[in-house]
Amino acid sequence: MVAAGPGCVTDGVHDAEMDVATGLVQLTGLVQGIYTRVSERHDLTPVQARLLCVLLGGPRGMAELARCFGVEKAALTGLMNRAERRGLAQRSSVPGDRRAVQVTLTDAGRQAAIAFHAEVSAELGHLTSQLTPHDRELFRGMTAEIIARCRTSSLSDTC
Amino acid sequence: MVAAGPGCVTDGVHDAEMDVATGLVQLTGLVQGIYTRVSERHDLTPVQARLLCVLLGGPRGMAELARCFGVEKAALTGLMNRAERRGLAQRSSVPGDRRAVQVTLTDAGRQAAIAFHAEVSAELGHLTSQLTPHDRELFRGMTAEIIARCRTSSLSDTC
DNA sequence: TATTGTTATACTCTATAACTATA
C-alpha cells in the first residue's frame, strides 16, 4: 500500500478502483496540461517549447529533429519557419555538406528555453510533492524503469 | 530503491540522474505515443478516440463536452461535425430545452469505442508489466494519489 | 541511388469573434 497519509484521500473522492491504464491516461493529461499552460505563459506553443528544449542539447539537422519528434521532414520545415519567423531558432549551413542545414537557438530562443525548462520542471516537481520523500524516490525510480524498458523496445523519441 | 531486478537497467543505458520532471515528460510521451498508435489502428484521431470514450459514459451536451475537453464550444462543433460525418456519433434534440442537443454514440461508434478502450488499456497495462506485482500496485496507488490531489486543486478535465 | 531539405495541398484541431435561438 502506498504510505496513505491523511489528506491523500480527498474529501469524498476516494480513488476507487482506478486501474493502471486509467491512471496513466489521467496522469498524462495532467502533465500535458501543465506543459501547455507553462508554454502559453512563455508565449510558446507546446511543440515550439519542445523544439527549444531539444535544441538546448546542441545544434541539430532537420532530418534529425524530424526523427526525434516522430514526424515527417516536411512538418519540420513548417515548424522551423514559424520558429525562425519568431526569432527563436535559426538555420545555418553546414560546412561539410551543402544539402544540410544546422538548426541552432538564437539568444532569445536560448533564454526562452531555459526559462521554460526551469518553470515546467518546477511545476512537474510539485506534482509529486505530496508524496513522502521515500515514495517520491520510489516513483521516480519506477518511472525511469518503465522508460528505460520502452527505450529499448523501439518506438520512442530518440533525442 | 525500486526492486531493481535484472534486465531493468538496459544494456549500457543506466537511468542515470533522471529527475521526476524528466521522467514525467518522457512517460507522458510514451503514453501519448501508445494512445495515438492505437487510435490510428482503429482509424481514429486521438481526439476522436477520446470523444468516443467519454461518450461511453452516456449522452453529453456540447457545452458539457467542451468543458470536459478544456476547449471552446466552437471547437466541439467541428469535432462533432467530423465525428457525425464519419458515423461515429450523432446529435439529437433534448425534450426539455430547445436550444440544447444531446450527443450520443452510434452503434459503430460504440463498437469502435469499446474496441479502442480495450486495446489501449491492454497496451498501457503492458507498460508496467515489468514491475513486480508489489511495485505495480505501489505505482498504481501513487499515480491515483497524484491525480486525486490535482483533481481538487482545479485545472483538470472534469469528466 | 540515397539523403537532405523544400514546396504544394489537404486535413484535423484550436481560438476568437459575431451571431441565432431559447431560457
Next chain:
DNA sequence: TATAGTTATAGAGTATAACAATA
C-alpha cells in the same frame, strides 16, 4: 441577461506526394 450552439475566419501542426540539390 444568460445559456446552448453555430458560423466565419485564422493559425498551428501534421501527412502525402512531388521536387531540387547534393552525396
